[in-house]
Amino acid sequence: MSESENSWNLLEQWFPELSPEIWQQLKEYTALLREWNEKINLVSRKDMDRLETKHLAHCLTITNILRLMPKAQILDVGTGGGLPGIPLAICYPQARFTLLDSIGKKVMVVEDMVQRLDLKNVEIRRGRVEELPKKKTYDFIIGRAVTALPTFFGWVSNKIRKGARNSPANGILYLKGGDYTEELKSSGLHPAKVWNLDESLPQAGLGEKYLIHFKI
Template sequence: MSKIFEQKLNEMGIQLSERQYQQFNNYFELLIEWNKVMNLTGITEYEEVNEKHFVDSLSVVKAVDIGSIETVMDVGTGAGFPGIPLKIAFPHLKVTLLDSLNKRIKFLDTVISELKLEDIHTIHGRAEDYARKEEYRENFDLVVSRAVANLSTLSEYCLPYVKTGGLFIPYKSGEIEEEVKNAETALKILGGKKRKTVKFQLPGSDIGRTLLVVEKIKSTGKKFPRKAGLPAKEPLK
């Protein structure tokens, strides 16, 4: 177990059992092993993975009371960030991981199986398609994403999954004021309202992180999200 990792989590008020630390270690090992044959991450050094993937994923605790959240969806999860670290650290969460690449889904299913995680499942497909399915639409307390996309596009991918009264929190870095301003219309159209922006540095580092907290104040219109490809090609303005 890394004392540095433990210290950084403690700084965020997160305390884990020995088993949970072991799960993080196993996750790291699987990530590195699978990364040899497919592109999961450019970050492979142990402490760096702990900091830039695990601690960063868990930093959402600075923006929301995780104890009050039951269901989480991670859109464009990639190698499982932030969804799997959140599930390991907060076992009460029911987590859904969505990604469009089947190879990544196979990796995620292996991690879930090896770590013996329960109440977490993967879906393979595009955000625009699954948001039309009754069992997923407006069904989540919290939707998160570390995917790289502008806020207008990301909001159209994510807000249809958030239940009214729930939250959408995209992980951003640097100054996002202009991006937020450009997305105001999209948020309004999709039923969201910006509640706050939380800026901080990851514990013990100079890595800046910005979390935008968007509350779902009304149901998303049935015509959203638009068909696959359109949210990225023609963001709502």
Template structure:
């Protein structure tokens, strides 16, 4: 039960309820990651304890941001193997969660996870963030956007901020070195209708891992021309 204790401690530290049912879902999720990872490239992290710490606990730490606990409709951009969206859904069963990824094999995996874990009100989306953001069903339709994608913050902001309602929050899960990236992104964030609220430092229980959560609030509508067409966002980042 060492993994139960790890997850329980991390949950307690962020004021989250944790029980046997949630634990069982995490363990089943871990097993599915390990099984599918042999045929689909989901993660380089495959050891039990590493998955618990570096994927599950890291993901649930987004709830360190108190504002997210009140949000109802989330989208996880570039979700990959389901991080942070699936752990967030396990911890907050009442929320509505959208999982977007450009690789169909990962979406097939996520559909299996949703089915096997019995998760309700989860929607998987196969495609590019730039395309879905133009769709009125999704544009400025979310209380919160989360992303642990590898893109720098300037690019990631153009992918993510258009999905937010005015007053909503974009939380980017980032590594320890964020200062330069944040400085470079501030103009783009402003153009897209956002404002950097704060940076929250995150410690992962049972490890020396240190991460940052960049918290951006949507303060005005995103101009209709953003995000730009597929490819443009990464080739020519906003400055």
């Protein structure tokens, strides 16, 4: 068995609820990400051998806790190479995803990948979250190591839609590495829940990684 086949077998063991159709699209996505990463640095080149078991697995941990109603609106801030927005859009075809980044070449790459994957539930925007229409709101705003937590919260806390029946409750879902408590000490922010991803998925060897939920 090749290293690639072994990686996908591990992922399917870790996330058994995902369908064969989803796995096929995720494989197509990682192939496109590798293709583009040869031209533009989207993911650290030293991580490419572990793309599936490190970066993709990291993003897919969200599927263990997130249950979305039809037409739920999700904003991925600082999407970079489409992580976590594209994998989540593949896993939640009933929801609508907006992928936002301020760097033009990354937006161009994500547009190409979304088009080639034929993802109809994804919109890509170039810009900063502060520049989005003030009245536009989302069920969840997701970020992956974009900036300090208090800064991210300040950018997006007024863009959360209230009252939808998703689980967990509408809010911010933030993927954070390292000690998040230091960032929150002087901010007055209190997460609704924190998941230690290395504890929930020890086989992946993610290290000190957390999924943090702020309920608005």
